[in-house]
Amino acid sequence: MTQTKICFIGAGFHATTNIYPSAIEAGATIQAISTRSIERSQAALLRYGSTGTAYDDVSQMLQNEDCDGVIVVAQPQDQTSLALECIKAGKNVYVDKPLGWTATEAAEIANAAEKAGVVLMVGFMKRYAPIYLKLKEQIDDGSMGRARSFQMRFAVDSTPFCKDEEQFMKLAAIHMVDLMRFLFGEVQQVTGTTIKDGEHINQSISLKFNNGVVGSAYFAGMSAWSRESESLLVTFDHGFVSADEINTLTIHHSRTSDSLPWKSLEEQDTVFTPSGSPMSGAYRDLYLRGFVGEMAHFMACCHNKALPHSSGKDNIGTMALCDTILAALV
Template sequence: MTQTNLCFIGAGFHATTNIYPSAVEAGATIQAISTRSIERSKAALLRYGSTGSAYDNATLMLQNEDCNNVVVVAQPQDQTSLTMECIKAGKNVYVDKPLGWTAREAAEIADAAEKAGVVLMVGFMKRYAPVYMKLKELIDGRSMGRTRSFQMKFAVDSTPFCKNEEQFMKLAAIHMVDLMRFLFGEVQHVTGTTVKDGEHINQSISLKFNNGIVGSAYFAGMSAWSRESESVLVTFDHGFASADEMNTLTIHHSRTSDSLPWKALEEQDTVYTPSNSPMSGAYRDLYLRGFVGEMAHFISCCHNNSLPHSSGKDNVGTMALCDAILSSLV
C-alpha cells in the first residue's frame, strides 16, 4: 500500500472518536494536527501515536507542511472558510458535513475545487456503510425487479446540538437525506409536515423521484430517542429488503406457487449480519457505520486524482434537497 500522509484540522469529540481512528485503520499516517489549542493538538498526536507536528494555526500548518491531503473536521460554521483555504493552497480535502450551509455556498466551494484541480470529498459515511452498500447493489442489480417505493426512519436526540429545524436537517438528518439520493437518485417533488415543540422536532416527508420511485421519511429529533435509531425498507417488484440499525439487512423474495403459499414452506428470507467477536475491539462500529470505508475511499481518490462518490459537486444536490424539504414543511 502506498504511504498516505494526512494533515488534520480539528480534534473534537467526533473527530477523535470516529475520523482519526478510521483514517489510521485505512492506512494513513497523521503528519500534523491543527486546533485552536497547541496543547489539544499535541494530545491528539500522542493519542494516535503520531510523531507529527502540532499547530494552533491552520494557515501556518498549510504553509509549513509538505502534505497534499487535509482532513477538516471543525465546527460547522468554520468548515466552509477552512475548506476554501485548503483548496487555495492546492490541497485535496476531506471535509465533514455540512459543506456550505446552502446549495449556493456548496456550489461555490465545489467550483473552486474543480478549478484548482483538487479532490474534494464530503463526509457522508452512510454511503460507505456495508448495509447500505449491499442495499445499493440490490437496487442497481435489479435481481428483484424495479425499485418501487421505500420507507425511511431516523430518530436521534438532537436537542444538545440542534436548536431549530434547519440545524436538525443540516446537522443530523442530512445523512439520511444524502442516503436517499445515493440509493434512489434525484427528487422530483417533495412535501412535508412538521410538528415542533421547542427543540423537539417531528417531521413526516413524502418524496417522488425522477425515476418514478416514491418514498416517505420520518425524522425525529427528541430527547426520547437517546437510543439513536434508523431503518430503510425498500419494496421491489418481486420482494422487499429491510436495512435495520446499520447492522442487519433482510431480503425477502416473493414466491409464486401452484398452491397457496400458506399451505407449505414457500416463503424465504436471506439475512445478512456482521460477525460478533471480541477480536473486533472498537473497530466493528467504525466499519459498520462507514467511517473506515469513507477514509479508505478518500485516500484512494487522492492517489488516483479521481472523483469521490460523495464529491463536492454531488454535495450540492444534497444541500439543495435539504433546502427543498425545509421549504416544503407545513
C-alpha cells in the first residue's frame, strides 16, 4: 500500500471519528496536525500513533511541511478561508462539505485551485460508498434500460447542528442532493413543499432532470430520527433497484414469459450485502459509508494530479442545486 504524507487541519469529533481513521486505512501517514491549540494537536497525533508535528498555526504548518495533500475538517464557517490558504500555499486539498456557502463562493475557490494547479476535492463520501457505486454501475451499463424515476428518503436528527432550513440543506441533506447529481446528472425543474416547526424540518421535493429522469425526495430533520436513515428506489425500463440504508442493494430484472409470473417462480431478485464479523470492527462502517473510498481517491488524485470525482468545480453544481431547492420550497 502506497504511503501518502498528509497534513490535517482540525481534530473535532467528525474528523477523529471518521476522517483520520479512514485516511490511515487508505494508506496515509499523518505528517502534521494543526488545531487551535498545540495540546489538542499533540493529543490527536498521540491518538493515532503518529510521530508527526503538532501546530496551533495553520500558516506555519503550510509553510514548513512538504506533504502530498492537506485534509481540512473544520467548522463550516472557517473552511472556505482555510481552503483558500491551502491553495495559496500550493497544496492539494480535501475539504469537508460544504465548501463555500453559495455557488458563487464555491466557484471562487474552484477557480483559485485551477489557477494554482492543485487538486481540490470536496467531502461527498456517498459518491464513494459501495452501495451507490454499484447502483451507478446499473444506471451506466444499460442492462436494465434507462433509469426513469426515483424515490429518495433521508431522515436525521439535525436539531443539534441545524437551526434553519438553509443549514439543514447545506449541512445535512446536501449529501443526498449531491448524490442525485452523481447518479442522474443536472436538474432542470424543482418544486417542493416544506413544513418547519422550530428546528424540526420536513420537506417534500419533486425534481426533473435534463436526461428525462423524474424523482421525489423526502427530507426530514427531526429529533424523532435518533438513528440516521436513508433509502433510494430507482425504476428502470426493465426492472428496479432498491438501496436500503447503506448495506443492502436489491436488483430486480423484469422478466417476460409465456406463463404469467404468478403461476410459477418466474421472479428473481439479486441482493448484495456486506458480510459482518468480529474481524471487521469499526472499519466496516467507514468502508460502507464511503469514507475510506473517498480518502483513497483523494490520495490517488494527489499522486496523479487527476481531477477528483467530487472536485471543487463539480461542487459548484451541488451548491447551486441546494439554493435552487431552497428557493422552490413553499
